[in-house]
Amino acid sequence: LGQSIHYFEEVNSTNNVAKEIAASEEEGTLVIAEIQKGGRGRMGREWVSPHGGIWMSVILKPGIPLRHASRLTLVTGLAVANVIRNMGLDARIKWPNDVRINGKKVCGILTEAKAEVDRVEYVVLGIGINVNMDLKDIPESFRTGSTTLKVELGRHIKRVSFLQDFLLELEQQYINFKTQPFSHILNDWLALSDTIGREVKVTTPSRIIEGKAVGVTPDGALIIRKADDTKEEIIAGRCIYVRP
Ligand code: BTN
Incomplete structure (x- = not known):
């Protein structure tokens, strides 16, 4: 993943760009931007995307039935949580796709798919991670319930090495997804989720x-x-x- 990268200083939404180019791009292509002016969250919500975060979309072509596309959201959440846990933070997953630290959201995932009949033509995994922002960089109305890696770790994070670690982890999880029964991934996901039992x-x-x-x-x-x-x-x- 990430053999081909489209980098932008500013976009409307990396998911929009990714969807425009997905048909003609190879699997694994990444669209990434410093800021998004029209970042989108799930269920039509706005996603605040100032400088300091990682705002990106990964194009996959898994050739799966459309009803299985949501599985990739769980795969992605697991990969993000694992990378953050490797930094020594207790990242947990709130169903379906929020990665949180101490109950505060640090990452959101917006999966969008295009299907031909029931086969997925491509999936765009939109991943937003609050990395180096201070809480004051997040508008007040979005601040409660949010955190950033910098706030949690008390230091600046090298976004490029975070991205490298994440792409390796996502690739590994994606290989598992394609070669193993999904129950394996689901078990790993459940172990990191704090939703079940609540x-x-x-x-x-x-x-x-x-x-x-x-x-x-x-x-x-x-x-x-x-x-x-x-x-x-x-x-x-x-x-x-x-x-x-
Ligand atoms: C959510 O939790 O509601 C999902 C948020 C997803 C945000 C990411 S940032 C990169 C990509 N481009 C977008 O416009 N949204 C996703």
């Missing part, structure tokens, strides 16, 4: 589901046991922990 409230565009998170399905959907003891699987949504 009381959660998940908001989807159509409704709110409350209950206890009891597991994830092989496709990464969250399984919630509700007060009436029935279970529900949620593919995508915003998850809030009822108790911190």
